[in-house]
Amino acid sequence: MALIVQKFGGTSVADITRIKAVAETVKREQGAGNEVVVVLSAMAGVTDQLIGYVAEAGGRNNSPEYDAVVSTGEQVTAGLLALCLAGIGVPARSMMGWQIPIHTDDVHGKARIAKIDVDALRQCVVAGEVPVIPGFQGISAQGRITTLGRGGSDTSAVAVAAALGAERCDIYTDVDGVYTTDPRIVSAARKIDKITYEEMLEMASLGAKVLQTRAVELAMKSNQRLHVRSSYSDVPGTLVVDEDEIVEQEMVSGIAYSRDEAKITLVQVADKPGVAASIFGPLADAGINVDMIVQNVSADGRATDLTFTVTEADLERAVETVAAKKDVLEYADLVSDSNVVKISVIGVGMRSHAGVAQRMFETLAEKGINIQVISTSEIKVSVLINEEYTELALRALHTAYGLDAE
Amino acid sequence: MALIVQKFGGTSVADITRIKAVAETVKREQGAGNEVVVVLSAMAGVTDQLIGYVAEAGGRNNSPEYDAVVSTGEQVTAGLLALCLAGIGVPARSMMGWQIPIHTDDVHGKARIAKIDVDALRQCVVAGEVPVIPGFQGISAQGRITTLGRGGSDTSAVAVAAALGAERCDIYTDVDGVYTTDPRIVSAARKIDKITYEEMLEMASLGAKVLQTRAVELAMKSNQRLHVRSSYSDVPGTLVVDEDEIVEQEMVSGIAYSRDEAKITLVQVADKPGVAASIFGPLADAGINVDMIVQNVSADGRATDLTFTVTEADLERAVETVAAKKDVLEYADLVSDSNVVKISVIGVGMRSHAGVAQRMFETLAEKGINIQVISTSEIKVSVLINEEYTELALRALHTAYGLDAE
Numbered sequence: 001m002a003l004i005v006q007k008f009g010g011t012s013v014a015d016i017t018r019i020k021a022v023a024e025t026v027k028r029e030q031g032a033g034n035e036v037v038v039v040l041s042a043m044a045g046v047t048d049q050l051i052g053y054v055a056e057a058g059g060r061n062n063s064p065e066y067d068a069v070v071s072t073g074e075q076v077t078a079g080l081l082a083l084c085l086a087g088i089g090v091p092a093r094s095m096m097g098w099q100i101p102i103h104t105d106d107v108h109g110k111a112r113i114a115k116i117d118v119d120a121l122r123q124c125v126v127a128g129e130v131p132v133i134p135g136f137q138g139i140s141a142q143g144r145i146t147t148l149g150r151g152g153s154d155t156s157a158v159a160v161a162a163a164l165g166a167e168r169c170d171i172y173t174d175v176d177g178v179y180t181t182d183p184r185i186v187s188a189a190r191k192i193d194k195i196t197y198e199e200m201l202e203m204a205s206l207g208a209k210v211l212q213t214r215a216v217e218l219a220m221k222s223n224q225r226l227h228v229r230s231s232y233s234d235v236p237g238t239l240v241v242d243e244d245e246i247v248e249q250e251m252v253s254g255i256a257y258s259r260d261e262a263k264i265t266l267v268q269v270a271d272k273p274g275v276a277a278s279i280f281g282p283l284a285d286a287g288i289n290v291d292m293i294v295q296n297v298s299a300d301g302r303a304t305d306l307t308f309t310v311t312e313a314d315l316e317r318a319v320e321t322v323a324a325k326k327d328v329l330e331y332a333d334l335v336s337d338s339n340v341v342k343i344s345v346i347g348v349g350m351r352s353h354a355g356v357a358q359r360m361f362e363t364l365a366e367k368g369i370n371i372q373v374i375s376t377s378e379i380k381v382s383v384l385i386n387e388e389y390t391e392l393a394l395r396a397l398h399t400a401y402g403l404d405a406e
Numbered sequence: 407m408a409l410i411v412q413k414f415g416g417t418s419v420a421d422i423t424r425i426k427a428v429a430e431t432v433k434r435e436q437g438a439g440n441e442v443v444v445v446l447s448a449m450a451g452v453t454d455q456l457i458g459y460v461a462e463a464g465g466r467n468n469s470p471e472y473d474a475v476v477s478t479g480e481q482v483t484a485g486l487l488a489l490c491l492a493g494i495g496v497p498a499r500s501m502m503g504w505q506i507p508i509h510t511d512d513v514h515g516k517a518r519i520a521k522i523d524v525d526a527l528r529q530c531v532v533a534g535e536v537p538v539i540p541g542f543q544g545i546s547a548q549g550r551i552t553t554l555g556r557g558g559s560d561t562s563a564v565a566v567a568a569a570l571g572a573e574r575c576d577i578y579t580d581v582d583g584v585y586t587t588d589p590r591i592v593s594a595a596r597k598i599d600k601i602t603y604e605e606m607l608e609m610a611s612l613g614a615k616v617l618q619t620r621a622v623e624l625a626m627k628s629n630q631r632l633h634v635r636s637s638y639s640d641v642p643g644t645l646v647v648d649e650d651e652i653v654e655q656e657m658v659s660g661i662a663y664s665r666d667e668a669k670i671t672l673v674q675v676a677d678k679p680g681v682a683a684s685i686f687g688p689l690a691d692a693g694i695n696v697d698m699i700v701q702n703v704s705a706d707g708r709a710t711d712l713t714f715t716v717t718e719a720d721l722e723r724a725v726e727t728v729a730a731k732k733d734v735l736e737y738a739d740l741v742s743d744s745n746v747v748k749i750s751v752i753g754v755g756m757r758s759h760a761g762v763a764q765r766m767f768e769t770l771a772e773k774g775i776n777i778q779v780i781s782t783s784e785i786k787v788s789v790l791i792n793e794e795y796t797e798l799a800l801r802a803l804h805t806a807y808g809l810d811a812e
Contacts, residue, residue, distance in 0.1 A: 016462040050482065056422040059489035067486035068500045072478035076456065079474035083465035094474045098504065099549060143505060 002167035003035045003125070007135065007157035011174050012231040013077045016084070022231070023084040025128060025172070030090060035125050037164065038092075039135045039157040040081060042073025067137070067147045071097070074134030074153070082132045092130040095120065097137035097145065102156070103136035104146045111138055111146035114157070114161040117176035133160060154215035162222035169219070169226050174204040176230035178203060180403040181255040186394050188404035192253060193236070196243045199253045200226075200253035202346045202380050214239065243348055251319070251356060252347035252401040255394055261342045262315040263372065263384060264322065268303040268332035278328050279306070281381050282321050288314045292342070292375040292384065303332075307373055311386065312338050339371065341390045344382040345397060357381045363400040367392055409441045409531070413541065413563035416450035417580050418637040419483045422490070428637070429490040431578070432536060436496060443570065444498075445541045445563035446487060448479025467515040473543070473553045478505070480540030480559070488538045498536040501526065503543035503551065508562070510544035510552045517544055517552035519561070522569040533546050536799040553711040555807050560621035566626035575625070579616050582636035583644035584609060586809040587661040592800050594810035598659060598666060599642070602649045603620050604657045606632075607784050608752045622646065624630035649754055656754035657762060661800055667697070667748045668721040669778065669790060670728065674709040674738035684734050685712070694720045696789065698748070698781045709738075713779055715790065718744050746778065747796045751803060763787045769806040773798055 006026060013019050022038075031035050033166040041047075050070045051061070059066050085092035097104075100120055104111035126132045133154025138146045148155050154171060161169035176191065178200065183189040195203070197220035204213045210228050219226050219240065229237030239245075266338060271274060276295070283290055293308045310318045319336055321330070350356040357374075360381055369392065373384035385393060398404055412432060419425050428444075435442050447453075456476045457467070463470050484500040491498035503510075506526055510517035530537045541559025544552045554561050560577060567575035582597065584606065589595040601609070603626035610619045616634050625632050625646065635643030645651075675681060682701070689696055699714045716724045725742055728735070756762040763780075766787055770777060775798065779790035791799060804810055 016459060019463065052487060053482070053486055057425065057486045057489040058493035059486070063489065063492075065485040065488045065492075065500055068488075068502075069482050075478050075481075076459070076475050078461055079471040080463045080465075082474075083460060083463040083469065083470045086469075086471075087464035094471055096474075096551075145502075243761050248614060 001035060003037065003164055004029055004170045005037045005039060005157055005161035005164070005166045007039040007153060007169065008041065008172045008231060009153065009174070010041040010047070011173055013040055013042075013081070014044040014344045016080065019077065020084050022081060022172075023090065025231070026085060027088055027090050030130070034048040034167075036404060037121065037125065037131050037160060037166070038081065039133045039153060039160055040074055040077045041135055041153040042077055042329055046073040046076070051328065062107070063177070064108050064144045067108050067145045069294060071134070071137040071145050071147050074136050078132045082130075084317045085130055087131070090130055091128055091284055092132055094134070095124065096134060098143075099134065099137040102159070103139035104148070106140040106142055106144070106146065108144075108146055109146055110149040111149070113138060117157055118163050121164065122159070138260055142321075149214075151215070152342050154212040155218060158215045158218045158222070158226065162218065162224045166224070169224055171211060171226055171228045172231040173228060174231060174253060175210055175234060176233060177228050178210055178254070180253070181394055181398050182257070185391050188395075188398060189401060190405045192238050194239045194241055194246050195253055196348050197240060198243070198379050199346050200240045202344060203254055203256050211240070224361050249335055251349040251353040252345050252403065253349070254346050255397050255401070255403070256344045256346055257390060258342045259387060259392060260311050260313075261309050261340050261384065261392065262312045262317060262318075262336065262338035263307060263340050264311050264315070265307040265335045266322070266329065266331040266333075267305055267306060267335060269306050270330045271302055271304045272276035275329060276306075278325055279308075279322060281327060283310075283318060286317060286321050288318050288321065292373055292374065292382065294373050309340075309342070309373070339387045340384050341387045342382055342384055343390070343393050343397065345401065346380050346382050350381070351378055356367045359400055360397065363396050364393060367396050369393055386389060407439055407441060408437055408788065409443065409570055409590070411445060411563055411567035411570065411572045411575045411579065412713065413445040413559060413576065414447065414578045414637060415559070415580070415606055416447040416453070418578055419448075419487070420450040422486065425486050426490050426576075429494055429496065431637070432491060433494055433496050436536070438721060439705075440573075442536050443527065443531065443566060443572070444536060444538045445566060446480055446483045446538065447541055447557060447559040448483055452479040452482070458782045468513070470514050470550045473514050473551045477540070477543040477553050480542050484538045484540040491536055491538070496597050497534055498689055499530060500538045500540070501530065502540060504545040504549075506539065508544035508565070510546055512546040512548055512550070512552065514546075514550075514552055516555040517546070519544060519554070519565045521581060522565055524569050527570065528811070549788045555620075557618035557621070560618040561624060564621045564624045564628070564630055564632065568624065568630045572802045573628055573632070577617060577632055577634045578632060578637040580637060581616055582639060582641060583634050584616055584646075584660070586659070587804050588663070589802050591797050592804050594801075594804060596809060596811040598644050600645045600647055600652050601659055602652060602754050603646060604649070604754055604785050605752050606646045608644065608750060609660055609662050611661050617646070644701050646687065649682055656753060657755040657759040658751050659755070660752050661803050661809070662750045662752060662806070663796060663800060666717050667715050667721075667746050668718045668724075668744035669713060669715050669746050670721070670724060671711060671713040671741045672728070672735065672737040672739075673711055673741065675709055676736045677710045681735060684731055685714075685728060688731060689716075689724060692723060692727050694724050694727065698779055698788065700779050700781065712719065715746075715748070715779070716797065745793045746790050748788055748790050749796070749799050749803065750785050750786050751807065754785045756787070757784060765806055766803060770799060773802050775799055
């Protein structure tokens with residue numbers, strides 16, 4: 001008998017009809033001889049409504065009261081699912097973050113889980129009841145309700161699964177798995193059967209919205225197997241597992257993209273110690289996340305061009321922040337552009353395969369697509385190109401790396 | 407410096423604009439030099455919506471999950487009011503039933519408060535913060551959320567006030583106090599300045615919906631002064647106090663009525679020991695509340711007529727229950743009628759004034775209104791009459807007892 005944690009998102013619990021369907025899914029898993037623990041999101045739209053109330057009331061998203069208000073959405077679905085389960089003969093009980101308890105730090109609105117007490121959960125399971133846990137919430141050392149930030153229910157599910165040593169953490173979503181690239185753009189995209197945590201992390205942080213980045217990080221840290229699968233069908237989805245579990249690793253697993261990028265170039269910035277710190281220190285202080293950073297050695301040893309990317313929403317503030325330091329940085333010009341897309345080729349296999357980057361550059365060159373910025377990591381090659389070439393680049397790369405469905 | 411508990415109902419917190427107005431009311435009370443503790447209902451309509459979800463999910467109103475779901479409405483308004491208070495410079499924090507804690511029994515959906523720990527509340531007040539308490543909820547010895555039943559927020563407020571030894575418990579509603587009778591029917595109705603707990607109890611159980619019966623009982627038991635007042639104006643409302651506080655007690659304080667009555671008469675029922683038990687035992691077992699019961703001594707010592715009243719909703723079941731006992735009761739006929747109204751003249755003063763009942767009977771006789779059933783208590787005379795005479799009777803009695811506004 002294995003213990004399975006099942007997590008259902010907001011569209012899966014959008015109304016009572018859907019919640020009853022979730023109850024049937026839980027019952028099937030139990031009927032297959034497994035012990036089940038469920039983690040739920042709020043009904044789709046409810047959290048946004050509650051956040052709207054808080055904003056109207058003048059509240060900020062780091063306030064304990066924000067958490068007291070927005071955590072109620074998951075409490076409602078947890079109670080309702082427990083009732084629907086009881087209605088089909090599956091004993092169940094809701095267990096709030098403070099009842100388990102799920103201990104977090106006190107960073108309201110973005111709390112991190114410190115420790116999950118598993119005694120009450122285990123007692124519940126041993127007593128033959130399905131614990132139904134509202135995701136996204138915990139309790140601080142001060143005894144106040146905390147929330148884990150948007151998408152925090154994924155994190156709750158993985159943390160609960162890891163704490164209980166679950167065989168699997170099933171993430172039920174409205175897609176049936178993780179794809180080699182966005183199927184809305186590339187019709188030849190294939191569902192990936194198995195993917196490593198590292199790859200999933202790159203996919204997740206690049207816009208494949210099926211899993212929250214923090215949840216994947218946590219799964220990787222605790223070596224918790226995840227199964228991303230559809231709420232609407234029984235077909236197997238994508239397993240997210242440790243690298244060792246994947247016998248024949250393909251060179252490249254997927255192609256991800258992110259349109260939410262903006263590029264800032266400092267032309268002829270002084271090439272002297274401390275310049276990078278004078279740029280990125282103030283940006284960090286302003287809470288602006290910098291993604292790609294590219295600086296070449298300067299030809300003359302006195303000045304160089306420096307390019308970095310931020311999210312589109314942060315562009316204006318980033319430009320202002322850098323411009324305020326013009327006297328220190330002594331740059332000749334500042335150029336910004338939000339009409340760019342980041343395309344990433346991802347795969348742990350590229351560690352052992354030479355030429356992955358080279359094939360990317362060739363493929364793009366063949367299509368006449370100019371590469372503006374390149375950055376690489378151990379399992380990823382990313383390039384920044386003009387946004388209008390998104391579709392062309394994705395299709396060409398998907399074919400070039402042999403990912404197209406037969 | 408006095409400690410005041412303020413309770414606001416669902417229409418007073420129906421949206422953020424109203425909640426901000428509540429915050430101003432709290433601030434004014436604090437500005438007058440008082441310490442304030444707030445108890446809130448859910449936004450008008452929200453509890454019904456949540457109850458609807460539970461019903462759709464097949465849940466009953468005595469389930470722990472019912473309580474987990476429906477208690478969220480008050481949690482939302484408590485968090486929002488705390489934010490609105492902070493926004494106008496009044497430090498505040500929400501404190502849920504389980505955080506205080508408010509200990510109750512485990513009768514889910516209808517729990518009774520066992521004990522309120524006041525330490526955390528006092529600490530909060532001493533620290534200069536206004537505790538904002540979601541009404542209606544508590545926690546059972548099993549650590550599960552409980553609710554107190556409909557209108558339970560009044561009870562929460564009174565219990566918190568009593569536990570803290572509050573100077574006053576202000577009940578803010580959408581009417582500006584308790585009236586001598588229903589002003590929608592009798593335009594000469596006057597607001598009552600002071601009323602005793604006993605009188606308020608009779609008024610409340612007879613359809614003057616401003617205060618929940620249980621809350622009045624609790625206030626009486628703990629001698630907690632209540633002030634029923636308007637959310638929309640600053641004029642004094644009605645004080646509900648101990649009899650000793652009322653110096654010049656009027657003979658009659660008010661005239662209440664209840665249309666939700668149905669009458670059952672057993673004609674020529676056997677006049678022998680055990681008959682009443684054979685009637686009312688089964689009714690009690692069926693959960694049917696019986697209100698008035700009238701039985702006369704029989705003329706021949708063998709058979710008598712017996713009349714009792716139940717709520718309209720219970721009429722059909724009550725008739726079935728009694729009919730099932732026909733062989734034991736040996737009655738000649740069973741007559742039922744829901745076209746009746748109960749009119750009650752209420753006043754602690756009638757203890758020391760003879761002739762209160764007599765004046766009622768005379769007044770109704772003068773108007774040609776036939777009295778079907780009479781029942782009296784120490785502070786109340788109730789009669790059952792044909793429902794179509796409701797307005798006529800109320801107006802005539804209101805005048806006869808000198809209650810009309812000048």
